[in-house]
Amino acid sequence: MMINLYTWATPNGRKISIMLEELGIDYAVSPVDLGKLAQFSAEFSAISPNNKIPAIVDTAAESAPLAIFESGAILTYLADQSGQFLAAHGQARYNALAWLHWQTSSLGPMFGQLGFFAVRSQEKAPLAITRFTEEADRLLTVLETQLASHSYVAGEDYSIADIACYPWVLAATTYLKTVLEDSLATKPSIQRWLQVVGDRPAVKRGMAIPKL
Numbered sequence: 001m002m003i004n005l006y007t008w009a010t011p012n013g014r015k016i017s018i019m020l021e022e023l024g025i026d027y028a029v030s031p032v033d034l035g036k037l038a039q040f041s042a043e044f045s046a047i048s049p050n051n052k053i054p055a056i057v058d059t060a061a062e063s064a065p066l067a068i069f070e071s072g073a074i075l076t077y078l079a080d081q082s083g084q085f086l087a088a089h090g091q092a093r094y095n096a097l098a099w100l101h102w103q104t105s106s107l108g109p110m111f112g113q114l115g116f117f118a119v120r121s122q123e124k125a126p127l128a129i130t131r132f133t134e135e136a137d138r139l140l141t142v143l144e145t146q147l148a149s150h151s152y153v154a155g156e157d158y159s160i161a162d163i164a165c166y167p168w169v170l171a172a173t174t175y176l177k178t179v180l181e182d183s184l185a186t187k188p189s190i191q192r193w194l195q196v197v198g199d200r201p202a203v204k205r206g207m208a209i210p211k212l
């Protein structure tokens with residue numbers, strides 16, 4: 001694999017830099033400045049037709065250049081290529097894929113909407129804030145239940161499901177703190193997991209990408 005990572009300083013981008021750091025492979029970083037709307041450039045649209053980061057191009061793949069968008073697809077590709085952080089078959093593989101899809105279809109979008117209505121929007125719409133705070137809290141409760149009886153998100157092994165969830169759950173302690181701190185305060189298993197995952201050297205390095 002020879003990976004070029006298209007990313008920006010956001011939770012979705014950092015899932016992939018964490019994975020690449022965990023794998024210890026060389027990769028190039030192409031920052032896509034969302035503030036300057038670089039995600040809509042013709043060059044980036046050809047790689048990522050939904051105009052969102054992250055995306056990768058593997059220039060050493062069998063059918064190179066191989067372009068992939070959507071963080072879940074990218075994490076699955078990197079795991080399958082490397083044979084790490086995702087079981088090859090059986091229950092463990094599909095548990096990890098199920099939690100990975102849970103992150104990209106539920107946790108990410110709901111936290112994203114909550115961030116828009118509760119933090120970024122000038123107008124504060126109470127119904128929208130209540131709706132997305134309650135849904136974010138519900139999702140954190142689901143995760144807390146899982147982590148109360150398992151070491152990691154998909155079971156006893158660290159996997160791409162942890163990598164996908166970590167930057168978003170961490171956001172509940174930073175960017176989304178004002179709306180989610182009460183929810184996190186009652187979730188000791190999530191707090192334990194945040195500490196364990198956050199202490200991994202590759203996670204620390206991946207969270208610092210892109211270097212701007």
Ligand SMILES: N[C@@H](CCC(=O)N[C@@H](CS)C(=O)NCC(=O)O)C(=O)O
Pocket residue numbers: 010011012013034039051052053054069070071072104108
């Ligand atoms: N489901 C996508 C979500 C990607 C996403 O929402 N990316 C955001 C940054 S965190 C983005 O590129 N936003 C730019 C825009 O909406 O114009 C994934 O998991 O890759």
